[in-house]
Amino acid sequence: MKPVEQYWNPVLETLPREKLQRLQLKKFQNIFRWAYENSPFYHKLYSEAGLEPGDIKTFDDISKVPKMEKSMMKGVQGKDPYPYGDILSLPLEQVTEYRQTSGTTGQPIYQADSWQDWEGGVEAYCYALYAQGYRNSDRIFVPFGYNIFIAFWTYHYAGEKLGCEVIPGGVLNTEARILKMQELRATAMGATPTYVLGMAETARKMGIEPAKDLYIKKITCAGEPGACIPATRKRMEDAWGAKVYDQAGSTEIGHWGWECQHQCGLHANEAFYLVEIEDIDTGELITEPGRRGKMVVTTFDRMAQPCIRFDSKDIIEWSPIDRCECGRTFRLLRGGVMGRADTITKVKGVLLAPASIEEVVRAIPELSDEYEVLVAKKGDLDDITLKVELISGQERNVDAIKARLVDQLRVKTGLGYNLEFHDYGTLPRYDGKAKRFKDLRHKE
Numbered sequence: 073m074k075p076v077e078q079y080w081n082p083v084l085e086t087l088p089r090e091k092l093q094r095l096q097l098k099k100f101q102n103i104f105r106w107a108y109e110n111s112p113f114y115h116k117l118y119s120e121a122g123l124e125p126g127d128i129k130t131f132d133d134i135s136k137v138p139k140m141e142k143s144m145m146k147g148v149q150g151k152d153p154y155p156y157g158d159i160l161s162l163p164l165e166q167v168t169e170y171r172q173t174s175g176t177t178g179q180p181i182y183q184a185d186s187w188q189d190w191e192g193g194v195e196a197y198c199y200a201l202y203a204q205g206y207r208n209s210d211r212i213f214v215p216f217g218y219n220i221f222i223a224f225w226t227y228h229y230a231g232e233k234l235g236c237e238v239i240p241g242g243v244l245n246t247e248a249r250i251l252k253m254q255e256l257r258a259t260a261m262g263a264t265p266t267y268v269l270g271m272a273e274t275a276r277k278m279g280i281e282p283a284k285d286l287y288i289k290k291i292t293c294a295g296e297p298g299a300c301i302p303a304t305r306k307r308m309e310d311a312w313g314a315k316v317y318d319q320a321g322s323t324e325i326g327h328w329g330w331e332c333q334h335q336c337g338l339h340a341n342e343a344f345y346l347v348e349i350e351d352i353d354t355g356e357l358i359t360e361p362g363r364r365g366k367m368v369v370t371t372f373d374r375m376a377q378p379c380i381r382f383d384s385k386d387i388i389e390w391s392p393i394d395r396c397e398c399g400r401t402f403r404l405l406r407g408g409v410m411g412r413a414d415t416i417t418k419v420k421g422v423l424l425a426p427a428s429i430e431e432v433v434r435a436i437p438e439l440s441d442e443y444e445v446l447v448a449k450k451g452d453l454d455d456i457t458l459k460v461e462l463i464s465g466q467e468r469n470v471d472a473i474k475a476r477l478v479d480q481l482r483v484k485t486g487l488g489y490n491l492e493f494h495d496y497g498t499l500p501r502y503d504g505k506a507k508r509f510k511d512l513r514h515k516e
């Protein structure tokens with residue numbers, strides 16, 4: 073095991089941009105050559121584009137490489153070598169890990185890793201945990217059954233690799249998890265923002281005030297936007313008396329971004345990943361801050377099932393802060409992952425990111441953490457309904473709350489809504505990723 077201090081590596085993490093890009097070019101050339109030579113899927117993709125490994129000579133040449141997306145992976149999987157298909161770049165015998173996407177948008181993606189790939193992914197995550205203040209004195213509780221999903225497996229193993237003590241909290245129900253955390257005085261946990269808020273609510277019902285009666289000081293959030301949305305972060309930090317950090321990743325990519333203790337945006341982990349932002353309409357690469365686009369990402373060190381210029385459809389933007397106080401030169405993304413290109417949708421002709429509705433709802437303390445958005449067609453027009461829950465005892469203030477909601481929603485999203493106020497505890501609760509945004513227009 074490496075001493076924990078080695079996960080602050082100034083040689084790697086504070087490289088000037090020019091040197092960092094040289095390192096990224098070299099790593100890109102390696103993975104490109106590897107995929108071209110070992111994966112029939114990639115060989116065909118690149119041959120058809122007239123590209124060979126020797127053609128990537130400069131950093132700018134990278135943008136000539138064709139992108140790859142989920143539908144293409146779905147097209148090959150289920151074939152030999154079963155079930156990954158010919159995207160696999162290593163003999164099947166060398167695959168040691170199976171994971172898959174949650175498949176909320178249809179058929180899941182199967183992800184193969186070799187032991188070396190897995191160790192590389194865990195190593196990359198260790199840098200994130202160190203930057204968030206995790207040390208070998210921490211006792212981490214993971215309130216999830218990880219099953220076939222990647223996020224908390226990596227969190228678990230990275231915690232161990234860093235020397236923390238790690239308690240897997242799967243199978244237990246929420247009440248039992250809270251009691252276990254209390255009994256063992258866990259100091260850190262990882263969960264989705266939805267569940268972090270849900271656990272606090274359950275704890276209070278049990279007569280336990282998380283900020284006072286539990287020992288959690290650090291929470292790493294993954295799986296949903298939220299930790300980078302200021303109003304949601306504040307709710308979580310207030311409830312738990314802990315610092316909350318965002319962490320971004322996915323099954324096909326790995327954990328490519330994280331927040332450091334300064335919490336000023338998501339650092340792209342540029343030593344292990346190449347993060348590019350592309351204009352959704354024109355495909356042009358965006359290098360300046362403040363302009364939203366979708367992420368195109370390359371994982372440098374995943375060999376079994378390479379992820380090269382993967383069109384992730386995650387909506388991100390570069391931050392105007394060009395140097396974080398932590399000293400790391402890895403670029404910052406403002407607001408983390410704001411949603412996916414397929415959830416950022418046009419409503420009444422306006423581009424709507426569900427995260428901006430969340431920012432409004434969660435900034436109003438008289439409303440609970442839960443909300444739901446329904447978009448439907450009424451005749452030819454889009455009709456948008458927002459359901460919120462009043463905290464008990466606030467029923468008589470509903471008019472004033474309504475006025476603030478209407479006003480803030482207009483400012484932040486440019487849209488008018490049908491507002492529905494529900495009694496506390498009546499909207500659905502979720503254990504993992506929430507499904508709060510429902511677009512019913514294509515189903516009618």
Ligand SMILES: [Zn+2]
Nearest residue numbers: 332334396398
């Ligand atoms: Zn930083």
